Each structure stands twice: as C-alpha cells, then as structure tokens.
Amino acid sequence: MVNIANVDLRLLRVFTTIVECNGFSAAQAELNISQSTISNHMIALEERLRSKLCQRGRSGFELTDHGRVVYEAALRLFAALDEFSSETESLHGMLTGGLRIGVVDNTVTDPHSPVAEALRRFSKRPNNVSIKLVVDSPPALQRQVVDRRIDLAIFGFVPRLPNLRYQNLYTESSALYCGEGHPLFARDEAELSIDMIRDHAFASRSYWCNQDLERVGLAKTAASVEQMEAQLMLVLSGAYLAFLPMHYAQGWVESGRLKPILVDETSYAVRFQLATRKGVHTTPTLKAFIQDLYGAVGVNGRKKNEPELPALASWQPRRTRHEAALVMN
Incomplete structure (x- = not known):
C-alpha cells in the first residue's frame, strides 16, 4: 500500500501534465520547469510506485499499462481533493477550487450563447475559483469530459456517449x-x-x-x-x-x-447542449456555474413539453428565410 504524501501529489501533478501534453518537451512550458527536472520527477515517481509509467525516446511518448492505471487514479484523486476543498469552503459561503469549461470554437459571436453572461454572473459570486476555458471540437470536448480533464462542455451535434449527461441550452x-x-x-x-x-x-x-x-x-x-x-x-x-x-x-x-x-x-x-459526466458528484462550484448558465439562457433546464433529442442527432427542422432572420435578430 502506498501512503500519499504532499511530495507524491506534486509528482503526480507533474505526471498528469506530461500525459495531457503528450510528452516531456511540451510539458516544459506548461510546468515552467526544465526537462531535466521533469525527468527527475518522473524517476522519483516511478521509484515511489515501483512501476514503469511511460516509455519515452525516439519513438515518442507512450503510457505503459501501469501508467494508464496511475493516470486514471490520479485524475480521480485530484477530483476528490477539489471536491473536498470546494465542499468545505462552501460552508463559509465561498466557492473555491477549479472550474474547467469546454466550448466550441468561434461561438463567441453567437448572441444566443450564454457562456459570457454566465461567466459574468459567476464572477459576482463570492469565490476564489480558478477558471480554465478550453476551446476545441465537439468530439474532443466530449473525450475531455469523459477523461475528467474538464468539468463540463457546451457544443452541438455529436453522437452521444452513455457515460455523459446532456441538457439542452440553445440553438x-x-x-x-x-x-x-x-x-x-x-x-x-x-x-x-x-x-x-x-x-x-x-x-x-x-x-x-x-x-x-x-x-x-x-x-x-x-x-x-x-x-x-x-x-x-x-x-x-x-x-x-x-x-x-x-x-x-x-x-x-x-x-x-x-x-x-x-x-x-x-x-x-443545431441544438447546443451542456454535457457533464455521469456518476460524478456535482461540487458547489460546478452547481453554481450551471445555475448561472441556465440563468443566462433564461430557462431552468429542459421545457416540460420539449422531447428528448435522438441519441445520434440534434438537428431541428430547417427554418424558412423569414424564420432564420427572426432568429438572427
């Protein structure tokens, strides 16, 4: 059994960053430390866990089977620590921890997008939250929610995944x-x-x-x-x-x-939806932002008479030119 100390948490954060950057070189800028220091940290972690976690060399960076297990466990550990911090600080009315939001590229010009307004509302809450805003394609955002690299994502049409929860936002x-x-x-x-x-x-x-x-x-x-x-x-x-x-x-x-x-x-x-991971406790920080998101849209979840979207599509019937003009205005 491995007892986790503060030094182990630091090493694990280095390790998860290396994995998410897909290599030591790319992780350098993210961690702001030298490659030799990163290598020393990895050696120390592997010795601590008595396992080879990754292969690195001319063929590139690749996780071992043990490395994949440690990476997934580390993500769960950090999520639990963030949850603990968020829960305890919320007892004093203060939101803390991290909030990682994923959005699709070039949606900032959409007048119906609630993201900017939700961020404005959230910023007015008493909080010491570190926000990370990720811009990527819908499939990539889905993978990041599944892998717990982001807490929620907002995007339109992609095939649904069974381990994610989808809630309608806007079109x-x-x-x-x-x-x-x-x-x-x-x-x-x-x-x-x-x-x-x-x-x-x-x-x-x-x-x-x-x-x-x-x-x-x-x-x-x-x-x-x-x-x-x-x-x-x-x-x-x-x-x-x-x-x-x-x-x-x-x-x-x-x-x-x-x-x-x-x-x-x-x-x-196309119906844009909020995607979050099933089976993950909603922290006060995440819950507050989702409330602000729905407040920005002007609704509280799906309308009573609105049917669930099909599993593999989120198309709506096409609009006429007149209807399209009304939407844009």
Missing part, C-alpha cells in the same frame, strides 16, 4: 455559403438550385458525419476540417461551398466576402 442556425470568386457568387438567387450546387466542391466539419451534406443530397466532401475557422478559410478561397453558422458568417457577408445561397432550402438549426 444555433446555419446556412450554406460561397465566397467571393466562386462561380455561384455572382449568380442570381433565382437561377440557383440544389442540383446546381451539387456540382461544386464542399468543405465539411468531420464531426458532422456528413449530415450537413445529406441536406443537399451529397455523400462525400471534397475537404474535411475540425475547426470552423479552417472551414471559413476554404470558403473564402472561392473554391468551396460550406455550411457555416449565420452569426459567424454575418460579418463576412456584410463586407462582401461571403454570400448565403438557397437559405430556404438548405438552412438548419
């Missing part, structure tokens, strides 16, 4: 766009048709699993991306069509660089 509307210089850019809307746009290359986000392309009868994309900014770059090249969130594209439309096409036929809305 994001998207439309099909072409960029300046694209053959369809100068065409009159009345001249366009679904059949016509199928002849052009599309750029799609990989985690959509081609469900956006299916709206126009396509099964394969010409370019695949993980982030919206990369997708926007492809559209701005004038060589690709793509579905983009209306709030994200609006500035480029106003500057004359993007043009929405066939809005009535192709636009859609």
